[in-house]
Amino acid sequence: MIGTEMDEILDRWSSQARKGYFEMLLLARLKAGRAYGYQIVASLKQAPGFENLAEGTVYPVLARMKKDGLVTAEWIAEDTGPPRKYYTVTDLGGRALHAMQEIWRRMDEVLLAQSTKETS
């Protein structure tokens, strides 16, 4: 298989894999403390695979999470600079994050077990 084909396959796969991970990562970031959009984006860009994240894509996801009751949002005026819309995780969001992490952990365990079987 030539390199470009592999790149295309990995691009497609990682874009699918990132979708579920992205929401979990957002919730995990907000669980660590309330944050505004620009701050959230800066944190997310440190995660592998998100270095080139189009920053505008974060906001529709945050809006959907707000609609689902996973986060709340509040505009706060700053002394300097533009007002900031701070997001905070709700109880529901916290529980959803815990459940997501549990599913992710189990998937990882299964994958690891499969890999171990293959090598033994």
Next chain:
Amino acid sequence: MHLTVEFTTLEARRLWTDFLKRLDWSNRHLAGPEREEANAEAIAHIAEHLAASDLENETDRLREALNRFGVLPAPPPGWRKPLAIGLHYLAIMVIGASGLVILTLLHMTVMEVFNPTSVGLYMYPEDRVLTLSYETQTGARELLGAWFIPTLLSVSALAGAGLYGLWRVALSPDGPVSRWMKP
């Protein structure tokens, strides 16, 4: 919440105006206050980026911020919506009028069964005008004879298919004209 960012150079103002148009268009699915808030949040994001950037040139700072924000779809040209509305109502009239003609043709097809000697397509020898009639036209020649029914059924089917195509393009909610009519 309404936020504004001011720029001094012409190029930066042009980029910013284009971005605002694209932003508003990309949030068009949201209701009024939600749309305004989503726009304000994106503007606040760009403002944060501009304040944090090390670049000296205002236009470069803005260009960098917009590139990182991601490409937003451009709104359609201003003439498209009125054109779509015009096409939509024109299609309603065409489909309505043509539908009546097709119904008449089908009715004549049925009547041909009961009255084959009178119903027909006639042409007068002195002029070249074709006349579809339920009654025998004195002095005119009937052209189709036994082919009247298959001809009218074929014409009706072709016209019906054409009207269906027009409906799909100009009236169906999934068609391009309906999509162009949306704000």
